[in-house]
Amino acid sequence: MWIGGVDEAGYGPSLGPLVSSLIAVRVEGTGVDGWQVFGDAVRQPGSRATGDSPRALVGDSKVVYRSGGGVLALTALETSVLAFLEAMDFRPRDLDDFLATVAPGCLWLLADYPWYSDHALPIPVSARADVISACADPIRRRLDECGGTLRVRVSPLLEGEFNRRCAVTANKATALFDVFAGLLADFRAWSTESDGDAFLVVDRHGGRSFYAPLLQSTSPAVFVAIEGERRGRSDYRLFGNGRSLRVSFRERADASSFEVALASLFSKYTRELLMILFNRYWRAQRPGLRPTAGYAEDARRFLSDIAEDLERLGIDRARLVRSR
Numbered sequence: 001m002w003i004g005g006v007d008e009a010g011y012g013p014s015l016g017p018l019v020s021s022l023i024a025v026r027v028e029g030t031g032v033d034g035w036q037v038f039g040d041a042v043r044q045p046g047s048r049a050t051g052d053s054p055r056a057l058v059g060d061s062k063v064v065y066r067s068g069g070g071v072l073a074l075t076a077l078e079t080s081v082l083a084f085l086e087a088m089d090f091r092p093r094d095l096d097d098f099l100a101t102v103a104p105g106c107l108w109l110l111a112d113y114p115w116y117s118d119h120a121l122p123i124p125v126s127a128r129a130d131v132i133s134a135c136a137d138p139i140r141r142r143l144d145e146c147g148g149t150l151r152v153r154v155s156p157l158l159e160g161e162f163n164r165r166c167a168v169t170a171n172k173a174t175a176l177f178d179v180f181a182g183l184l185a186d187f188r189a190w191s192t193e194s195d196g197d198a199f200l201v202v203d204r205h206g207g208r209s210f211y212a213p214l215l216q217s218t219s220p221a222v223f224v225a226i227e228g229e230r231r232g233r234s235d236y237r238l239f240g241n242g243r244s245l246r247v248s249f250r251e252r253a254d255a256s257s258f259e260v261a262l263a264s265l266f267s268k269y270t271r272e273l274l275m276i277l278f279n280r281y282w283r284a285q286r287p288g289l290r291p292t293a294g295y296a297e298d299a300r301r302f303l304s305d306i307a308e309d310l311e312r313l314g315i316d317r318a319r320l321v322r323s324r
Contacts, residue, residue: 001196002026003033004187005259006180007203009061009267011172014322015294015302016275018157018176021102021266022183023259024190026149034258037146041138042080056080056135058261060254061268074272078127081269083135084262087143088150095121095273102266103154113158113319115281116274125276153186154270155179160319172324173206174214180205181218188238188245198245201260203253209234211249285309 004024010016025034038058045059057064057080065077085092085102092098096119099106110116124132143150157165157179165175180202191198205211211234216224219240227235232251237244253260279291282302286309292302303310303321310317 001028001032002187002191002194002198003259004190004198004200005034005202005253005257005261005263006183006200007061007254007260007264007267008176008179009264009271010294011176011206012296013294014296014299015159015292015320016278017159017271018162018179019267019271019274020155020157020176020179020183021263021270022151022153022155022187023263023266024149024151024153024187025259026151026190026194026196027146034262037148038139038142038258041142053138054079054131054134056083056139058258058265060261061264064265065268065272074269075126077265077269077272078124079132079135081265082124082127082132084139084150085152086132086136087139088152092123094123095119095277098123098273099154099270102152103156103270106154106156109156109158109161110277113160114313114315115278115320116158118281119277121273121276123273125273151190152266153183154266155182156270156274159322163318163323166322166324173208176205177211177214181214184218184247191245192241192243198243200245200247201253201257202247202249203260203264204232204234204249204251208249211247212236215247282306282309285313 002024004022006020006022008018008020010018025037027037041055042058043055045057045063057076061077064080065073090101092101096107110119162175165178166172169175187200210229212224212226215236215238222238222240225237225239227237234249236247238247254264275294283289283291286306289305292298
């Protein structure tokens with residue numbers, strides 16, 4: 001059975017990318033989710049650490065990571081993300097290595113943005129390699145014990161493309177769904193590798209409650225059946241090519257779904273790495289500039305601080321500042 005989760009980071013900010021991620025776990029049996037698979041190999045925020053070995057935190061990324069705390073605030077988030085990658089036998093040496101694996105095709109897009117073009121960034125940024133490995137060991141053991149497979153796909157939507165899509169749809173929720181549609185295609189392709197069921201949980205897109213027409217638009221070969229649309233949760237079944245896939249959009253899905261929670265960590269981590277590049281570039285233009293996390297109020301302060309640099313460099317604001 002394939003179980004997947006999708007979540008995003010950076011839906012609200014005025015600066016920086018919107019990043020969506022897909023986590024997929026394949027295990028034997030029906031109704032088995034990531035919490036059952038990984039059990040005490042991980043811990044949730046607020047829970048007490050048990051035993052002598054550290055455990056990766058898996059939960060809402062807004063709890064695992066608090067912005068504004070500098071590089072050291074990234075440690076817990078980075079430890080968890082890199083521990084799961086190491087459990088998959090992947091140890092990224094730098095940002096290029098990381099993106100080439102989890103976000104294929106992203107690197108060439110960065111070259112079109114001055115603030116991302118110099119993407120030399122060693123990884124880990126602040127986490128300790130020995131702690132990452134210690135957290136990875138129990139995750140790897142659980143995957144081996146259940147014959148499980150773990151896959152990750154990250155999809156950053158950079159500012160210029162975000163604005164282009166919003167200009168076409170006049171709705172950033174539709175731009176977010178467009179990114180999700182690509183991740184849905186990946187999950188459908190992965191799920192055809194086994195004969196079992198497939199189930200995808202998605203953190204609800206803003207205030208949207210009805211997704212059937214959007215899901216139908218993702219493929220003419222798919223028939224979408226509505227299983228339930230109610231406050232806080234919308235459930236569908238997609239039929240096509242002799243197979244079916246259940247998709248559930250839920251409020252606060254990162255609090256209940258392991259896969260969604262882990263996806264939120266990958267999205268947040270990827271966005272924070274790109275924001276390190278963003279701030280590094282602008283601080284090189286204006287030494288002493290206070291970095292930004294990109295959210296509206298501080299973004300206004302930041303844009304005021306770099307106004308002369310924008311004019312001097314001839315940078316189009318439509319490629320830097322998100323329209324919605």
